[in-house]
Structure formats: structure tokens, C-alpha cells
Amino acid sequence: MPRKNTSIKTPPTTLNKPIQFNWRRHWSKNVAPYLNEEMVQLCLDMGMKQLDPNWQRGDAPCNLGAIGFNRIVKGKLYQPLNRCHDISFFAMAIGVLNYPDLEWRFVSGDRHTVPVGYDAEGNPRVVMDILLFDFHSAEQSIALAQEDFPKLKPSAKDRKSWDKCFATFIKMVVPALLMRAKELREGGDKEA
Numbered sequence: 767m768p769r770k771n772t773s774i775k776t777p778p779t780t781l782n783k784p785i786q787f788n789w790r791r792h793w794s795k796n797v798a799p800y801l802n803e804e805m806v807q808l809c810l811d812m813g814m815k816q817l818d819p820n821w822q823r824g825d826a827p828c829n830l831g832a833i834g835f836n837r838i839v840k841g842k843l844y845q846p847l848n849r850c851h852d853i854s855f856f857a858m859a860i861g862v863l864n865y866p867d868l869e870w871r872f873v874s875g876d877r878h879t880v881p882v883g884y885d886a887e888g889n890p891r892v893v894m895d896i897l898l899f900d901f902h903s904a905e906q907s908i909a910l911a912q913e914d915f916p917k918l919k920p921s922a923k924d925r926k927s928w929d930k931c932f933a934t935f936i937k938m939v940v941p942a943l944l945m946r947a948k949e950l951r952e953g954g955d956k957e958a
Contacts, residue, residue, distance in 0.1 A: 866947035
């Protein structure tokens with residue numbers, strides 16, 4: 767059961783720059799406790815099944831992406847390289863559970879997709895870029911996701927499909943994640 771999360775606070779609105787969530791540094795305390803949450807698993811399954819219909823819960827997401835140079839350790843950093851759209855649902859679930867006071871949106875373009883948490887004034891505060899956090903600042907991840915890149919431009923049909931999927935996730939899944947985050951913050955371990 768996840769413990770009550772009090773270690774990560776919503777960044778103060780006085781900060782001018784958003785933060786890039788450091789997945790490696792925060793994995794043990796702010797990601798791993800949520801891996802057995804049903805909603806988190808559903809978010810991971812949702813993205814990975816879009817990538818591979820044969821996906822089974824417990825499979826390593828990193829096995830579905832491009833080949834990387836990092837050693838694969840079961841239950842550790844889930845990086846399916848070059849599969850940002852697919853892993854973004856999982857990344858957003860972790861973002862919502864850790865920063866429930868922010869408004870969560872997907873920033874998605876021709877080359878990249880990232881979940882971003884915004885403050886009440888509409889300023890980006892947290893970027894959950896599980897694939898590029900080691901190499902990009904929060905601003906760089908957002909810029910990459912907004913970049914027009916004709917060589918990688920999806921078809922209008924694919925773009926519409928992804929946009930619909932992202933919008934449905936925000937409308938249907940994020941509220942359930944917010945309710946779960948509230949339960950966890952109140953110290954309850956009710957089933958998700």
C-alpha cells in the first residue's frame with residue numbers, strides 16, 4: 767500500500783521556472799510506492815497496449831521502446847525510448863498523485879509528448895518527462911513537445927486520435943487520480 771505522500775510539495779507559484787521531475791532521484795520515494803495502485807497500473811497498461819496489443823501487466827515498458835544504453839532493472843525506471851505518447855499516461859498518473867494541486871495537461875506535438883502540471887494562473891510548474899529528464903530542462907521538454915517537425919508529423923487521422931485519447935484521459939482518468947491522491951494525503955489506504 768502506498769504511504770501518505772508528504773515529501774513532494776507543489777512548487778511555490780513565486781518560482782519563475784517550472785521544474786523537471788527527476789525520475790531517477792524520486793523513483794524510490796515518489797514513484798515506486800504507487801506502482802501497485804490499480805489506477806497507475808491501468809494508466810501504464812493503457813499506453814503500452816496502444817503500442818503493443820500483446821502487452822501484459824508486469825512486462826517491462828522499456829522493452830517496447832528503442833534500444834537504450836541503460837541496464838534494465840525490473841521495477842525500476844520505465845523508459846520505453848521513443849515512445850513518449852504511450853508512456854505519458856503513466857507519467858501523468860505519477861504527476862497527479864504527487865502534485866494534485868496542479869491542473870494537468872498533455873503538451874504534445876510532432877516530436878514529443880509530456881504531461882505538464884499548471885498552477886492556477888496557467889503557468890507550467892512541473893514537467894513529467896520520463897524519457898528526457900536526464901537531458902532536458904522543463905522548458906526544453908515543453909519546447910520540444912511544441913516544435914513543428916514536418917518529417918515526423920503524424921497524419922491528421924493519427925493526430926486527431928491522439929488528441930481525443932489525451933482529452934478523454936484528462937476528463938475521465940485525472941479526476942479519479944485526484945480522488946485517490948486526496949485519500950492518500952488524508953492517510954487513507956482505501957482501495958483505488
